[in-house]
Amino acid sequence: MATGANHAVKAVPSYCYNCVSGPDLLTVKVVDGVATQILPNFAAAGIHPGDGRVCVRALGLIQKTYNPDRLRTPMKRTNPRKGRAEDPGFVPISWDEALDTIVSRLSEIRARGLRDEAGLPRVAASFGHGGTPQSYMGTFPAFLSAWGPVDYSFGSGQGVKCVHSEHLYGEFWHRGFTVAADTVLCRYIVSFGANVEVSAGVCAARRHADARIRGIKRVQIEPHLSVTAAASAEWVPIKPKADGAFMFAMLHVLLHEHPRERLDVAFLRDRTASPYLIGPNGYYLRDPRERKPLIWDSNQSSAVPFDRAGSVPSLEGKFSVADCLEIGPDGVIWRHEQAVGATAFTCLVEHMRAHSPEWAAPICDVSAATIRRVANEYLENACVGETIEIGGDLLPFRPVAVVLGKTVNNGWGGYDCCWSRTMLAALVGALEVPGGTLGTTTRLNKPLGNRLATVRPGEDGFMAANLNATDKEHWTAQPTGRNAHRTLVPLLGDSAWAQALGPTHLAWMFLKEVPPHWQRPSAPDVWFVFRSNPAISFWQSSRLVETMAEMPFVVAFAYTFDETNHMADILLPDATDLEATQLIRIGGTKFQEQFWEHHGVALRQPAVAPRGEARDFTWISTELARRCGLLESYNAAINHGTGCVPLTGSDYDFSLDTGRAHTVEEIWDAECKAATAQFSNGAEIKDLAWFKEHGFYTVPFKREDWYLYPTMVENNLRFELPYQERLSRAGRELGNRLHEHDIHWWDDQLEEYAPLPLWDDVPARWERALRKMGGDPADYPLWLITTKSMQYSAGNNAGIPLMNEVGRNMRGHGGVIINVETANRLGIRQGDAVEVRSVTGCTRGHAVLVQGIRPDTVVIIGQFDHWKTPYAKDLHFPSLNTVAPISLDLTDSTGSGSDLVRVSVRTSVQS
Amino acid sequence: MTAILDGAPRLQRNWDSRAACNFIGGGAGTGLLLASAAALPAGSNYFPSALLAVALIGFGLSMVWLEIGRPFRALNVFFHPQTSWMTREALLSVPLFALAGIAILADQRLVPLPFQARVPVAGLASAAAAVGLAFMFCQARMLRASRGVPAWREPALQAVIIATGIAEGLGLLLVVSLFVAPPPAWVAPAAIAALVARAIAWEYYRQRLQTWAPAAAVAALHRISLPLQLVGHLLPAALLGAAIIAPVSQLPTAVAGLAVFATGAWLKLTVVTRAGFTQGFTIPFVPSRGRNPAETTRWPPQITQPGR
Amino acid sequence: MTRYVMVADLRRCIGCQTCTAACKQANATPPGVQWRRVLDLEVGEYPAVRRVFVPTGCQHCSDPPCEWVCPTTATRRRPDGIVQILYNLCIGCAACAVACPYEARYKVEKREYAFGHEPTADEALRADDAVIGVATKCTFCADTIDAGVARGLTPGEHPEATPACVNLCISGALAFGDIDDSESRVSKLLRENKHFRMHEEQGTNPGFYYLWDRDPS
Ligand SMILES: Nc1nc2c(c(=O)[nH]1)N[C@H]1C(S)=C(S)[C@@H](COP(=O)(O)OP(=O)(O)OC[C@H]3O[C@@H](n4cnc5c(=O)[nH]c(N)nc54)[C@H](O)[C@@H]3O)O[C@H]1N2
């Protein structure tokens, strides 16, 4: 193209939300109606923490739009048999035929009943990658809510092999669905595998770079030299899954090797349950009348309820208490005439006594000196006692944080790591305060949009927590979903997101084989899939594919063919990123490091016309609602706020006429007006046309609202730390319920409900599971782990050539990373074709010999090993998922598992 | 900070075997022109060897013409004599072909009658040889100017290029003589001398590279050294020596000459297509990423009050 | 006088390749041609290992060997320091490519497309035969700079006049500007930080500086 004049050039503002670390703002350069470049939206400089920039993956959206392998018409399956080897025989059909086929199935279900005999929803839906598809499915959630009960149990690995336990424990302790360091102010970060320079998005990349220039120290503790370890002041090569021991030792140093006043005694005394007295049976000692936990008032030297005005609780000590009781599981009450109660803090000190750096060193294969130094540097930098002025308020200033990565914060060991990290913050008062450890959003507690508003006073001086009931009367003996999240995982609660965060691999497993005394769930009559590829993303992908083949009717919203929609009955091409309209919330505090000093909304709009017959997801949702006769409740759901914001407010009403079908423009025009009315408190009303030109609308968001601490102080609440009385009681009750139903296959998981977490020797647990699967640990000497790639959003853009071309500049891309000495010992040379074998599978790739990895560990980046996704299937890249077993033994009490496999590695020619 | 491991050097792929042919044809051809001119006074027949020489040079240049991206703009190659050895090489090729061409035609009395007597064949041949030598020198400097390829920019390579050019020229003369007429007596000893010079130049060149060039480049040259010294130097020197002491027939000297030319071609092909490794990337310092805690504590982000 | 230079802060760079992709999209370079390329270097031995991400590409040397060897004068250094290639003069001999100590030059013989034989819509729109068979390299986005300067903007300060790779860099590692202007951001960065240049011993006087630590002096 000559770069001369006479070319129609447009700059179309939009957003990218292709990974959980978004959304970020961008501009599409369109020349003569063709998208040619993705550029920043510099109008957001100073508002978006990354100044309106996007990462390399957003640049791949041009090739995604013009990918010749895109499906351009609805298609239907002609071969009824399903399986990897079965050609689906997809043939193009019209939208009318496709929608009518789906609607006839749905109407049949509506006639028979929305739930099957066991009460399980007949319709299931799966969306992948940490909820990001919601920013690309327009008003489809409104259709689902109009439909009624939907089973979100079938997962893709997001959730259970994703950042899982951190979600549950983080929200329970400090409303932190994801947990990050307050990087802008932090000075010392101990990171156990949090790969922020790759996984925490554009905001993190900018903030951590700025932090490095001003002198932050980040110690990256992980088995291989990841991109984040490279960009850290220090890399500590720890043995996989030994992080709990390292953190226990840090707690030991803080508690046993420093004078008590070096810690934030005031915080511990007033903002945590450290002073609560623990009775002989391991529950709080409570006063008989109000049953409030007792503390020892040092002023009057007597046991008083924790909230007694004027009392000064003792942080430490054992005290003899008269006339008190303990509340055990299932209403058991232990009355005490006289009982000796130790403060929770004293129990903590005792609990940590044995876990010295010397104890942890051999477990972590890290010297005791290093562990001790890191603990001391952490304490040194905590600035206990200092304050800082934020937006007119004086807040504690604690510029230290401990952050965890996937594989550390999920699966076995997730409980003790999440607890230790949160306790390390509490000991120096660095929890939810400037510079310290922040929860960034909520998904299990309502309202989703505002973390601080989810804090309501509950019992015992803590926040109210909506755990799933475990008492005899309210326990959901009959699972409401196929992964039985309410039945098995009290901590999850039952918000809209809870089910998708349940043990989604159990849903797949139970379809095939059911453990004793458990009813085999029926396969859903209709299963919707969008932006998720479980056949590639989950464990033991080959076995999962066989299970998926038994789904009777699968509707896949499809961009290209992929391994999951290989099993579909209907394919619907949705207009993708640069072709459709949607308004989403931005700013405030969201996943990873998306905490801004502004909040509002951003628009995605058609920069180019949709290709072929791809249709805007909002059009598809409206058509489905109309044809199902659910228009009334669909529009009502949109009016209620399922689209983006409620369409009516105190002094505005942009609600839709629920009686008729509305166009995509009408719906999003109403959302734009309502959103701007809401955020400007009625001062400004901007319509869709305005957003098409400006792209986003924001108003200031108070910086102090990043921190939960002020809200806790306002409500005079304490963080439910260190002692987990409520959780251990729920665990005992859950055990009783399961045993009453003769269910014993969850007993290992029940043991995890200790009030103070025990060191969980995960490597030994893995070896036991390996033997049970018929393998000998000696045959599989190496640990295989995985890590994200900056150029890939899970498998979402595996079919984009640009990502592979630039990704190849990074070592290990598409290969098996192995230590140079280990490779020499195994006769493997740089670039050799190698086989990575576990007890359940084998995956192949080329060897990448590096120094920056533990000799006992190998790494496979990302999730590939595709066999159907165009372009990706011809890369022949390996994947941990192909060799990772899907197993109950490797599932922890929150229902998640780590990406960790014992493997052997040899050159293909040797085997 | 100690020297840091570099980003791996890579085999350059811009100049391939066709570029090598330019050095092979150009070097041998100009060497042959030199030998032919030198042999002229001794009465050896100029036409056949000079024609072969011109053909070789022409072959080399046409291969380059095939390799460049825009062959129909080839004339642009003349535009930068101030610094470009490729321009100088191209410019020299004009008088080279002219002089050699006329000398050949005159030698064969193919020039128009009136000029036949007055065309000084020997003079033209010497001029052509001189321009040829300059042409060969340009080729050596082209390699030396390739600053991106350590094995080429090493100055000691120039001596190798010149030595092998001359040796190959004498060698080819011996080959041509087999079919034409016995060469002057001095050609064999001269060839031996040229071989010795090439052998020395080659070893010196490799020894110079040993300390700093990419290991892969040094290895590529090392792999051909033994066969080069045996087949390219020892064998032909022995054959030539024997021929000097006890001339039997011209075959051994021709074989020796062919061996010299062939190993010369192989040498240049290896240098261009096997030893052409870039020098890769090095960073003399590893960047600091943040600081040790002691330094950060002194730093005040904002006003902080000591103790509440 | 003006001399535009690039500064890459190795303390900031995380090897995300956003600049690599941004350059490809700004200049519609074919598959495999990366005028900006970020290396992933490992240094040292386990466990004392460091890993560094190093943006590379044309250094726009003030004494460029690629210009000396170029037989057609297609390679020319502009008064503002930018080393450009006049595609209509270039014969594609690649002498410049083997003369460049920074592996900065590319040459493609025929049109190639990302997905194989068929061009995507943007590839078809931007296909330009002028760059087939000739040498190409980073141009410091000369067109963007010239257009920006013509509108009174300052390259390196105003995005509309600044190279794409600098605009897109998410960590703030890349900076661009006039080293002869003591007030420019690049001059300030070079004053305040220790820096080095790649293969400085080659004497080409490269216009590409790497920052590696604060300079307390
Ligand atoms: N080995 C390994 N496995 C992992 C991980 C890992 O790090 N290593 N990470 C795990 C984690 S944390 C997560 S959250 C999961 C995520 O894994 P998934 O939930 O499976 O999410 P994605 O891989 O993003 O799935 C993307 C799918 O959506 C399709 N798609 C992309 N764009 C569009 C579009 O515009 N329209 C439509 N209709 N479809 C589209 C793609 O073709 C692809 O098949 O993976 C988990 N699995």
Ligand SMILES: Nc1nc2c(c(=O)[nH]1)N[C@H]1C(S)=C(S)[C@@H](COP(=O)(O)OP(=O)(O)OC[C@H]3O[C@@H](n4cnc5c(=O)[nH]c(N)nc54)[C@H](O)[C@@H]3O)O[C@H]1N2
């Ligand atoms: N570029 C990109 N960013 C993403 C995503 C993506 O797909 N691409 N996905 C998003 C999603 S869904 C998620 S859940 C997050 C995940 O965010 P992260 O958790 O940061 O993701 P990973 O890179 O998998 O981090 C795992 C790191 O932990 C280390 N590790 C593995 N096992 C162990 C262990 O046993 N001990 C210790 N100490 N370290 C260990 C590995 O070296 C690896 O570097 O990323 C989000 N951001």
Ligand code: SF4
């Ligand atoms: S970080 Fe994630 S959301 Fe942001 S631009 Fe990159 S892929 Fe898109």
Ligand code: SF4
């Ligand atoms: S880096 Fe290479 S191409 Fe660029 S000016 Fe210097 S020598 Fe020429």
Ligand code: SF4
């Ligand atoms: S390829 Fe073009 S720019 Fe390079 S040296 Fe040859 S003529 Fe000059």
Ligand code: SF4
């Ligand atoms: S300055 Fe321009 S041409 Fe050069 S690497 Fe950056 S984007 Fe590419």
Ligand code: SF4
């Ligand atoms: S965009 Fe910036 S941080 Fe990313 S690789 Fe390029 S220079 Fe480094």
Ligand SMILES: [Mo]
């Ligand atoms: Mo995830």
